[in-house]
Amino acid sequence: MVNLNGKKVIKMDVQMKQQGFTLVEIAIVLVIIGLLLGGVLKGQEMIKSAKVKAQMQQVDGISAAFNTYQDKYGALPGDDANAATNTGVAGLVNGNGGGSYSATEGDKLVWEHLEAANLLAGYTPAGNGRFINKYGKQAFFRTNYAGLQGAISCFTVPNEVAIEIDRKVDNGDGASGAMRRSNQAAYPTTAGDSWICTAA
Structure with a gap:
C-alpha cells in the first residue's frame, strides 16, 4: 500500500503468466503423432499383405482344383466333352474336347465344370461368365x-x-x-x- 498525499493507493503487483507449450510437451505430442502414424501405416501394410496372401491362396486353390479335375476325369475342366456325365450334373454344358480353350470355354465352362465337380466353392460368375476373384x-x-x-x-x-x-x-x-x-x-x-x- 502506498500513501500519496494522504491518499491510500493500493499497488497491485500483477505478473502475467506466459501461456504456451514447453519443448517437453511438444516433444510428447510429436512422439504420440508419430506412434499413431506408424500404427496406421503398419495396419495398412498388414491389410495389403493379407489381401495378397488371400489372392495367392485363391490362385493355389484354383490350380489344385484344376489338377484334381484332370486327374479324376482325364480331361481339362471347361473342355471336358463328358462333363455332365463325369460330374453327374444334368444340363451342364460340355466342352468340345479339343484339348485347348476357346474364349467361351475359358471364360465360363472351366468354372462351371470345377463347381459341378465340387472342386471350387464360391463361384461367383461375372456377367460374361468369368470367375470373380x-x-x-x-x-x-x-x-x-x-x-x-x-x-x-x-x-x-x-x-x-x-x-x-x-x-x-x-x-x-x-x-x-x-x-x-x-x-x-x-x-x-x-x-x-x-x-x-x-x-x-
Missing part, C-alpha cells in the same frame, strides 16, 4: 497365353498387388518367368490393374 475382379483360363504353355489361369488385381504376388512366387518381372503380365510387359507402378497369368 478376391479383389472383386475377373479371372479366366486360356491355352498357351501370355507366352506361357499349357492351361493358363489369368486374374486381374491392382498393379501393386500383381508386383507383390509375382515377387513372392516368381521373379517380380511381368515380362518373364512362370508368372507374367498378360501383355508380357513390366508391371506399371501407377494406380490401376494388371492381368497376371500363371500355369494352372
Whole structure:
C-alpha cells in the first residue's frame, strides 16, 4: 500500500503468466503423432499383405482344383466333352474336347465344370461368365497365353498387388518367368490393374 498525499493507493503487483507449450510437451505430442502414424501405416501394410496372401491362396486353390479335375476325369475342366456325365450334373454344358480353350470355354465352362465337380466353392460368375476373384475382379483360363504353355489361369488385381504376388512366387518381372503380365510387359507402378497369368 502506498500513501500519496494522504491518499491510500493500493499497488497491485500483477505478473502475467506466459501461456504456451514447453519443448517437453511438444516433444510428447510429436512422439504420440508419430506412434499413431506408424500404427496406421503398419495396419495398412498388414491389410495389403493379407489381401495378397488371400489372392495367392485363391490362385493355389484354383490350380489344385484344376489338377484334381484332370486327374479324376482325364480331361481339362471347361473342355471336358463328358462333363455332365463325369460330374453327374444334368444340363451342364460340355466342352468340345479339343484339348485347348476357346474364349467361351475359358471364360465360363472351366468354372462351371470345377463347381459341378465340387472342386471350387464360391463361384461367383461375372456377367460374361468369368470367375470373380478376391479383389472383386475377373479371372479366366486360356491355352498357351501370355507366352506361357499349357492351361493358363489369368486374374486381374491392382498393379501393386500383381508386383507383390509375382515377387513372392516368381521373379517380380511381368515380362518373364512362370508368372507374367498378360501383355508380357513390366508391371506399371501407377494406380490401376494388371492381368497376371500363371500355369494352372
